[in-house]
Amino acid sequence: MTRVVIVGAGPAGIRAAETLAQAGLCPVVIDEGARAGGQIYRRPPEGFTRPPTSLYGSEAAKAVALHGCFDGLVAQGRIDHRPESSVVAIRDGVLHVLGPDGLLPCPFDRLILATGATDRLAPVPGWQAPGVFSLGAAQIALKAQGVALGRRIVLAGSGPLLTLVAAQLQAAGAGVAAVLDTAPLGAQARALPLLAARPVVTLRGLAMRARLGRLYRAGVTLERIEADGDGPTALYWRDARGRARETPCDAVALGWHLRSETHLAELACARLVHDPLWSQWRPGADPMGRAGAGLYLAGDGLCLLGADGAEIAGRLAAIACLQDLGLPHPAPDLRRLRRLHRFATGLARAFPYPAAGVAALPDSAVICRCEGITAGALRESAAHGGAEANRVKSLSRGGMGRCQGRYCQIAATEILAAATGIAPAEAGRMRAQAPARPLPVSACLADPAPSQTILPSGRR
Structure with missing residues (x-):
C-alpha cells in the first residue's frame, strides 16, 4: 500500500487529506495542534464557550466546514490523524515524529508538507x-x-x-x-x-x-x-x-505579514529561492506543488496566498500526488490560484518589509532574541568572515537559538547586505538543521521497536 503522509492540518492539509481520502487512500496526517484547523482556524479546547462567530468573524462558516470535514474523515477511519506531534527530522524516506508516545519513525512513499507560515x-x-x-x-x-x-x-x-x-x-x-x-x-x-x-x-x-x-x-x-x-x-x-x-x-x-515555514521543506531537499518581493527565501515548486520526487508543498509554506489559497493548493498538491501514482485527476483550481497570486503580489507591495529601517538599526539593537546577539555583533562578524549567513551564524551565534533563525534571519540578512554592499540574496540563508523542533534528550536515546513505527491506516 502506498504510504502518503501529510504534515500539517490547517486548510491546506485538510483539503489534501480530503482529496486523497476521496480517491481511496488513507493518509497519515501529522499535526502539532491538539485539534485540526491550523493557525487561521485554530480551535479552542473542548468545552470552550465562545462561538465560532466570535473566534473567526466573517470566516466562521468556512472554519466550521473545514473542522467538520476533517473530524468526519477521522471518525470514518478514512485518515489517520496524529495530533500533538512534531516532525523533527527527515531522512531516507522516514519522518522522525515526536508525539505523545515519544520519538517514532514514520516511513512514507509520498510526502505533502502543509506547514503554513510564521510571523515575519x-x-x-x-x-x-x-x-x-x-x-x-x-x-x-x-x-x-x-x-x-x-x-x-x-x-x-x-x-x-x-x-x-x-x-x-x-x-x-x-x-x-x-x-x-x-x-x-x-x-x-x-x-x-x-x-x-x-x-x-x-x-x-x-x-x-x-x-x-x-x-x-x-x-x-x-x-x-x-x-x-x-x-x-x-x-x-x-x-x-x-x-x-x-x-x-x-x-x-x-x-x-508572514514568512513561509520552510524548515521541513529544506530538510526534505526542496530547492529554496530568494524572493525579493517578499524579502525571504521560499521553496520552488511547479504550479501543482511538486517540489521533488515524491515531495509536494501546499499552503503558506509554499506561497503566501491566505486560507482560501491554502485550501486550493492543498487540493492541487493531493491531485499531483494522485496523478504521479497513476490515478488521473483534473486540476480545475489552477485558474483561481493565479488570481490569488495577483492578490498576494498586491499585498506584498502594499505592506513591504521595512528593509531600510532594519539595515539602519543601531549596533546596540538586539537582532537574535534567543541568543541576545546585536546588530553590531553581526556587522563585526561580517567584517571578519565575510557576509555569508552561515559563516556569520558560526562566528556570532546569531540564529543558533531555539527558533533556529526563523525570527531573526530576514533581519540579519538585510543588515549583512547593507554592511557589505551586496544584495540580500547574495548573503544566502541560514541552513535548516534537525531537529526542526526542540526535543528532550531522552527521546533521542530511546530506540523504538519496529512495532512502534507509524504506519498508514492506524497500524503499528
Whole structure:
C-alpha cells in the first residue's frame, strides 16, 4: 500500500487529506495542534464557550466546514490523524515524529508538507523585553484561551494580520492602545489594482480598518520600546510627518505579514529561492506543488496566498500526488490560484518589509532574541568572515537559538547586505538543521521497536 503522509492540518492539509481520502487512500496526517484547523482556524479546547462567530468573524462558516470535514474523515477511519506531534527530522524516506508516545519513525512513499507560515518580524530596539510578542502569539492566546496578553496593547508592523488581530482584540473587549503600520498609505493605494483581484476581501479589510478609527496610523517609524522589569511601559514612534510620539502600554505585538515555514521543506531537499518581493527565501515548486520526487508543498509554506489559497493548493498538491501514482485527476483550481497570486503580489507591495529601517538599526539593537546577539555583533562578524549567513551564524551565534533563525534571519540578512554592499540574496540563508523542533534528550536515546513505527491506516 502506498504510504502518503501529510504534515500539517490547517486548510491546506485538510483539503489534501480530503482529496486523497476521496480517491481511496488513507493518509497519515501529522499535526502539532491538539485539534485540526491550523493557525487561521485554530480551535479552542473542548468545552470552550465562545462561538465560532466570535473566534473567526466573517470566516466562521468556512472554519466550521473545514473542522467538520476533517473530524468526519477521522471518525470514518478514512485518515489517520496524529495530533500533538512534531516532525523533527527527515531522512531516507522516514519522518522522525515526536508525539505523545515519544520519538517514532514514520516511513512514507509520498510526502505533502502543509506547514503554513510564521510571523515575519523586524527587530525594534527593546523588543527583547518580556511582554513583547508576535501578532501570531497574540492571536493564538485570544483564539485558544480567550486571553488578551495585556490591558493596554500596542500592535505594530504591517500587513493584513495587523488589522485582523487588532479588530479581533477590539471585538473581544481588549484594550488596544494603538495600531501602528509602517507601510505608507501611498504604497497601499498604489497596490489597489492588484488587490482588486479579491474585491470582497479587500473591502472587508478596509471595513475592519475603519472600525479601528483613530487607533490606526499608517506610515509610522518605530523607534524603540521602553520597558521595566514587568514589561513594556511605552512605545516611541514617529508619525508619517516625522513628529515624535509616545504611546504608554503594557504589551506590544509585532508582525510584518508572514514568512513561509520552510524548515521541513529544506530538510526534505526542496530547492529554496530568494524572493525579493517578499524579502525571504521560499521553496520552488511547479504550479501543482511538486517540489521533488515524491515531495509536494501546499499552503503558506509554499506561497503566501491566505486560507482560501491554502485550501486550493492543498487540493492541487493531493491531485499531483494522485496523478504521479497513476490515478488521473483534473486540476480545475489552477485558474483561481493565479488570481490569488495577483492578490498576494498586491499585498506584498502594499505592506513591504521595512528593509531600510532594519539595515539602519543601531549596533546596540538586539537582532537574535534567543541568543541576545546585536546588530553590531553581526556587522563585526561580517567584517571578519565575510557576509555569508552561515559563516556569520558560526562566528556570532546569531540564529543558533531555539527558533533556529526563523525570527531573526530576514533581519540579519538585510543588515549583512547593507554592511557589505551586496544584495540580500547574495548573503544566502541560514541552513535548516534537525531537529526542526526542540526535543528532550531522552527521546533521542530511546530506540523504538519496529512495532512502534507509524504506519498508514492506524497500524503499528
